[in-house]
Amino acid sequence: MNPELSGRVFPPAPPYLVGREKVREFARATGSTSPLSLDVEAARAAGHADVVAPPTFAVVVQEATLAQLLAEPDAGIDFSRVVHGEQSFSLSRPIVAGDELTATLTVTGVKTLGGNSMVTASSDMVDADGAHVVTAVSTLVVRPEDDGSDS
Amino acid sequence: MSGLAVGQVVADKRYLVTRDTLVRYAGASGDFNPIHYRDDVAASVGLPGVLAHGMLTMGTAVQPVVEWLEGSGDDAGVLGWVSGYQVRFTRPVVVDPVVGAEIAVTATIARLDEAEGTARVDLTVTYADKTVLGKAQVVVTLA
Numbered sequence: 001m002n003p004e005l006s007g008r009v010f011p012p013a014p015p016y017l018v019g020r021e022k023v024r025e026f027a028r029a030t031g032s033t034s035p036l037s038l039d040v041e042a043a044r045a046a047g048h049a050d051v052v053a054p055p056t057f058a059v060v061v062q063e064a065t066l067a068q069l070l071a072e073p074d075a076g077i078d079f080s081r082v083v084h085g086e087q088s089f090s091l092s093r094p095i096v097a098g099d100e101l102t103a104t105l106t107v108t109g110v111k112t113l114g115g116n117s118m119v120t121a122s123s124d125m126v127d128a129d130g131a132h133v134v135t136a137v138s139t140l141v142v143r144p145e146d147d148g149s150d151s
Numbered sequence: 152m153s154g155l156a157v158g159q160v161v162a163d164k165r166y167l168v169t170r171d172t173l174v175r176y177a178g179a180s181g182d183f184n185p186i187h188y189r190d191d192v193a194a195s196v197g198l199p200g201v202l203a204h205g206m207l208t209m210g211t212a213v214q215p216v217v218e219w220l221e222g223s224g225d226d227a228g229v230l231g232w233v234s235g236y237q238v239r240f241t242r243p244v245v246v247d248p249v250v251g252a253e254i255a256v257t258a259t260i261a262r263l264d265e266a267e268g269t270a271r272v273d274l275t276v277t278y279a280d281k282t283v284l285g286k287a288q289v290v291v292t293l294a
Contacts, residue, residue, distance in 0.1 A: 022179075029179035030210035031166050034217050036229075046229060055217065055233040055289075056210040063181055080196070084205045088237035090290075 001117040010105040013064040020097035050097035062136040065105035065123040086139040117142040162215030162258040169251035176207040203244040235290030
């Protein structure tokens, strides 16, 4: 992996419009029973504009920014050898249906450890007003080209 | 913050993850990596079987905390919301095509910060009695 990736900031990904049915679909897919995620009236009664996305929903929006990183010509990251090492989300407020999120990816670290390369990428997401909503951080581990397991 | 105490177990729940769950999560998340639904592809890259998406395990493991915060449907109101969440993926969850895989989640209050109005809830997430998520910490902003 190219160590000069560290510190690189990518152009903002196209805005992602959070859909009500996408929130429900994601909630059901992760075992949610939350009325705030599934029922518009319950969400509104609790003071939200629409259904509330589950805590890890931002991964759906983050995906486009990680695709930018993997597609970077000089990155030297082979997707078939990538393993997800760590993940975090830090939210300023809950994501709700109707939000238009724009994500900007920054590579915050590149290191090599025991033959593996590790890249940490932070996606900052802002709403249509430019206010911070969530930062999603992924650490991807890239296994070495020949780890001895191939015949 | 009254009524909460460090060491208090706030949720203890099991989830059955089947191949159906994986297909559903693939569609919901947009992660269509075939190691999460094709045995032949999983075997070709040296995996012991089809694996659950790490993000599916992470997303499911926080649900009991969300349920706890939102109450049990009575008039108790919402205790707070999840404003932070982090995990390390330490061990894969192999999903058997017939019986699936059962994930067990225990959520315990690890820290209370009155000044910030936050609580840290630590998750123990296991599959076949082995931990699959390391340093799994949820930050709750209390209402």
